[in-house]
Amino acid sequence: MPEIARVFCHFKLIVEVKGMVKVNLKDGSVREYAKGTTLLDIARDISGRLGKEALVASVDGKLVDLGVPLEHDARVEFFTFDSEEGRQVFRHSTSHVLAQAVQKLYPGTRLAIGPAIADGFYYDFDSPETFTPEKLVKIEAEMESIIKADLPFKRFDLSRAESLDRFEKAGESYKVELINDLPPDANISCYSQGDFTDLCAGPHVPSTGRLKALKLTHLAGAYWRGNEKNKMLQRIYGTSFPKKSQLEEHLFRIEEAKRRDHRKLGAELDLFSIQEEGPGFPFFHPKGMILRNELEKFWREEHKKAGYHEIRTPIILNRTLWERSGHWDHYKENMYFTKIDELDYAVKPMNCPGGILVYKSSLHSYRELPIRMGELGLVHRHEMSGALHGLMRVRNFTQDDAHIFMLPSQIRDEIVGVINLTDRIYSIFGFKYKVELSTKPEKAMGSDEVWEMATSALEDALKSIGMEYKVNAGDGAFYGPKIDFHLEDCLGRTWQCGTIQLDFLMPECFDLNYVGEDGQKHRPVMIHRTIFGSIERFIGILIEHFGGAFPAWLAPLQARVMPITDRHLDYARDVVKKLDDAGIRVDLDDRNEKVNYKIREAQNQKIPYMLVVGDREAENGTASVRHRSKGDLGAKPLDHFIRDISEEIKNKQC
Template sequence: MKIKVTLTNGKVKEYQADTTLAEVARDENPDLARMVLAAQINDNQVVDLSYPLEQDTKVRFLSFEDEEGKQVFRHSAAHVLAQAVKRLYPQTKLAIGPAIKDGFYYDFDASQRFTPEELEKIEQEMRNIIKNDFPFTRTELTREEALVKFSEVKEDYKVELINNLTNTPVVSLYTQGEFTDLCAGPHLPSTGKLGAVKLTSVAGAYWRGDERNKMLQRIYGTAFPLPAQLEEYLFRQEEAKRRDHRRLGVELDLFSFHEEGPGFPFFHPAGMVLYNQLVQFWREVHEKQGYQEIKTPLILSQDLWEQSGHWEHYRENMYFTKVDEKDFAVKPMNCPGSMLIYRSRLHSYRDLPVRLAELGLVHRHELSGVLHGLMRLRCFTQDDAHLYMLPDQVGEEIIGVINMVEQFYQTFGFKYRVELSTKPEKAMGSDEIWEMATRALQDALQAKGMAYKVNAGDGAFYGPKIDFHLEDSLGRSWQCGTIQLDFLMPEKFDLFYVGEDGQKHRPVMIHRVIFGSIERFIGILIEHYAGNLPLWLSPVQVKVLPIADRHLAYAKEVTANLEKEQIRAELDTRREKINYKIREAQLFKIPYMLVIGDKEVANNTVSLRHHLQGDQGPVPLPPLVQMIRQKIENKTF
């Protein structure tokens, strides 16, 4: 029987049925065939090259350049890792080993520890396996057969996995050399395709990601077809580390951490300038958008938190204290305080929406192991706001907030991802209310035409939310902005407004943040700009550098002129050489340096140097001041 194979380049070829994809690839282009790792058929399934074609098929060959190809490649590397581990430590039990972004991992239940030295040995064994160029071969067994097979070799985790594969009568296994693993596949044709592998770290990981389960040892690694690609990857990782906000925070003297307050940041003067600039920008925008700013106390009676549901749903993250024998809690969120203000006077439907914004310092007892610079703290400032509105204002208000988020992130040139989080297990309120709220958020996203991912069960305990995620220098993503729709808190706090009919009605509430936390946002900003902050955020915008003492008087005059125009300028009066002063200003990533010597004094100019563009030559001060002012106002570099 003949079958038709359609390739991505449009070619249609005829083959004998049972021709494998590998044969098709070789026939199409023998050179390219060496690059091909797997194939996608009929726009959905990714399969091995040994897959025999039985009917007319659309084929897309996958190489390492394709995301799916990378996945296959790294997944095969994970199998080789498992094989190496089994060779060296035969009693080790295998859990799972998928490909991930940038690499792969495999989880093991082993009696011995995988120290860095052990990783070396394992890596060496992997290289042997690669050199042997074992083909990956696929076999299928019924679930019962597979259960017997894996029970015999005491692979308890595999047995559990098979038991959970209830919707399929057969399971697939992949074998390379003496090693066989339960696996859906697909895989590379053979281990020899794995050009360069590297084991990067060991970490603990709970079986099935559940902290009640046993902690396994997870070995992380990465793999590339060519050693040069691996080198480049490792180099990029190093580069990323150089952008790490924790490192730059020290170098630029922005903030610090101390043993006396784990997870509690200390902002230095320079860091505070950055912080305050963000806040100033935030206030300007919010004022224009009809928000009113409030401030509520850090410590509030425990009764309040019982009323809000935090006691029930959020207690393990809260700090408690006693005042005059009464129980109080340090606020982990700002909403109850805001609601007390809303409730402190009567609201007419004509007043709504009421938008109360608060830069609220919240404290949350995060697990010690999760703390991470400014990104994950135990106290942070939320740029919070609570919007109280009529039910029919919900759509408009959500869109208003989304627009604001866009405006902010655009200002910084951030790419972001949007997620919609739905009702969690531990939640207040009925399914109907949750459905209604979730629907409202979806509608708003749809109206904005935004792509988003659904995060089932990840909502706040009082309502579903839209989250905005930004990426840090190592590609980890951090939640920043969030919009949470809440029908429940107004109920709990008996909030109302007086409607047209003179009766009490329940308002709807939106909780939202845009930066998320000012601290985390600063961390992301630092990494995003690699410490080269835009002019308007730079703690020092201009450094004035006189060459010799006799230029000091003029330099002071220049500095004063800059300061008069609200430009953050500093004068370096030290008796150091100009090269030295420039180097220091460069290291502090100060955007503009003004060098002043005999020529400048004589001509009434300054010599301009930009920290990224270098020497710009002499310019008169007034137009320069104007240019700088303009850049600050436009928030450009």
């Protein structure tokens, strides 16, 4: 007992000397700890699992290392690998281990930068050694040794002079350049693990042992700071996870993504091509046009039901229009230009000004509002050649734009209506999605007050239907804040497609009006929105999402009829005619080949249904039906098959 009493008194003395701090946690609970307790110890006290899995913490909204002692009352949140913050810190820490391994194996290598990126990390090196895939294996082994050593990440701060001295002596010219770009009075932070030190703002995981499973994936060249006038560096890409099983699953997804690459499948399925004569300008082939037309037909059906009227506006419009809209000042570098009758014209990069002119062409009453106008409008935007990527990044594309002109009192209902329409369309394809609210960018039109009003209106609409969203600060359009929809495909990748932009500025710029109930002119509010985003890009996403095996309603060819021998050709032609008369896209494989060969080819072309016909089928008026994924479905009366596939197509089953 006396010993216990002494320990208790000692603890009490510590608490009295150091004092206590209150920790407000994300769940709303409040805990007290002795001042100076590290965040890692707090995590361990909350739960053993959190102590093992926490990678970084935020104190009053600022990310810090877990080794930081807490000296004041604060809001504290812990992040594991399940969070974006945790993954970023985890992978950035792995990039430091990569740099350490490279410098140990290849002395004389100078370090550039090594950030975390989506699903991984990279580091840029200036090395006399030429890195190869074989050398990546060696580097990876050295990284695993560093991880096994469980070296703590230690932060220390230097003055500008101290840091310049340190990195100049080490010959790290790229780090010196980065330091010189910092404000003169800035304190410079560095991190070390073992005998390795790097310039870094942090934070990092507690030690290298947390990093567990990693893989160096590929090599690339990269100009220092992305400037082609600078030296070309060697970039090593990699990824890392807390568990080997997670890494294996990720690598499987990478291989699956290669197999599903829309550029590869687009060529194999004869959907589209990109020609040397038009880089960034896709050519759609007959099968690709069927797919595209089905999407556009679906879009028109849904928008008609939702009260939209379709319009079409010119591709080339006068410079004065683009000056008035703000595009000339805010978007000029992405536009194409021409001269007509000695006057400046621009090829439209967006459909909005044309839609505005349609609204402005007549006087409107408050009784007409909201007016919803949709357009499948072809736009052109200049993209750097290095950024072009199949259908995902092109120089001309068709936006499924719509512009809604409304009363201020209609804002919430119209935004909710667009959200519901977007949800309906995405659900047809089986897409899950996440929502972001993007706020005022650095380069923007209008006052802070107008932006605040528009942003609040979008937030109000999202909250009114209980939709979860994340704020994406500074990523709004130059004329207004927006809600962005990020689709998740079957491989867990996300794609930004739909957007809803609330705009108080364009109606002002173009002097748009409606006659109110009081007989006076008033200013409408405007919504810009897309759902597919771009028809071309959406097709690229669909190709990869479905792996080219489109649902029957979208498939360029929905069924193929295969006679067993030539004597079954007449019946096969009758089957084709009946399917064709029923509106089913069908063809006949009348080649003198074995049926199994024909089936394999149809499978490779990802045709949903294969109908094999022989003596028995001709006698009974049936077809032996095979589905590309379900296999043999047995013999079916022809009218039953037509009924079933027609129902599947009508309901747009995926």
